[in-house]
Amino acid sequence: MISTLHGQTTLYCNINTDIRIAKETGYQAIELHTDKLLRYLDAGYSAENLRASLQTHGIFPACIDILGAVERIKPDERQCLMDEARRLCEVAVTIGCPTIQLNAFCGLAQRPWEEIIKLTAANIADIADLGQTCGIQFQVEGAAWTPIHSLSQCLQLIEAVDRENVGLVIDFWHMWASRETTLEELAQLNKHLIPRSCMN
Numbered sequence: 001m002i003s004t005l006h007g008q009t010t011l012y013c014n015i016n017t018d019i020r021i022a023k024e025t026g027y028q029a030i031e032l033h034t035d036k037l038l039r040y041l042d043a044g045y046s047a048e049n050l051r052a053s054l055q056t057h058g059i060f061p062a063c064i065d066i067l068g069a070v071e072r073i074k075p076d077e078r079q080c081l082m083d084e085a086r087r088l089c090e091v092a093v094t095i096g097c098p099t100i101q102l103n104a105f106c107g108l109a110q111r112p113w114e115e116i117i118k119l120t121a122a123n124i125a126d127i128a129d130l131g132q133t134c135g136i137q138f139q140v141e142g143a144a145w146t147p148i149h150s151l152s153q154c155l156q157l158i159e160a161v162d163r164e165n166v167g168l169v170i171d172f173w174h175m176w177a178s179r180e181t182t183l184e185e186l187a188q189l190n191k192h193l194i195p196r197s198c199m200n
Contacts, residue, residue, distance in 0.1 A: 004028070005022040006033075006065070007036055013036075015050070018032075018033070019054060034064060034067065048094060050094075051095040062099065064092055065100075067100055068102075068103045069105045082126065089131050093136065098135075098195070099195050100131065102127065104120045104140075105146055120148065120157060124157070128166045137166070139166075139194075140168055141169045142154040144178040149174065151186060154168055167192075167193045169195075
């Protein structure tokens, strides 16, 4: 198990400052906040620059967090989603990051449950297939305020996705806040559903 700094805890820092803070405060790894990562790249820096910074500080990039709103289904929005997924996969490969986190939000909230699962799973499966070609795995998080939030719902989604490179990340706050997951359910969870880089 490794100690990992989450980029959201230093929200207004840039990504190089996050890496330096992680090093100076004794962390071994970092979850790269996607907004910061994209600002870094859009400012003209490259994934190779980021890899060099991580290596200089001896910080492992455990995860890119997050690719959000993975339930997007309008054609132009879905294309944008897949473009984002492809870009993040390319960066992950370059910097040696094994995992990208996926979150579904509330875009399908008014639809029947079966449709929410089916449409969200279809998108995640396509993203997973992109990652599979370059060795990237994905962790799905159920956020408390979204339709897919409890452990049982997340497991149903994972089963519908049916991809070996898609697992779960367990955020205990979200599980507590949703009030639908018991400690017994968590204790019985198959640990192999959690990507190794998430065990921090």
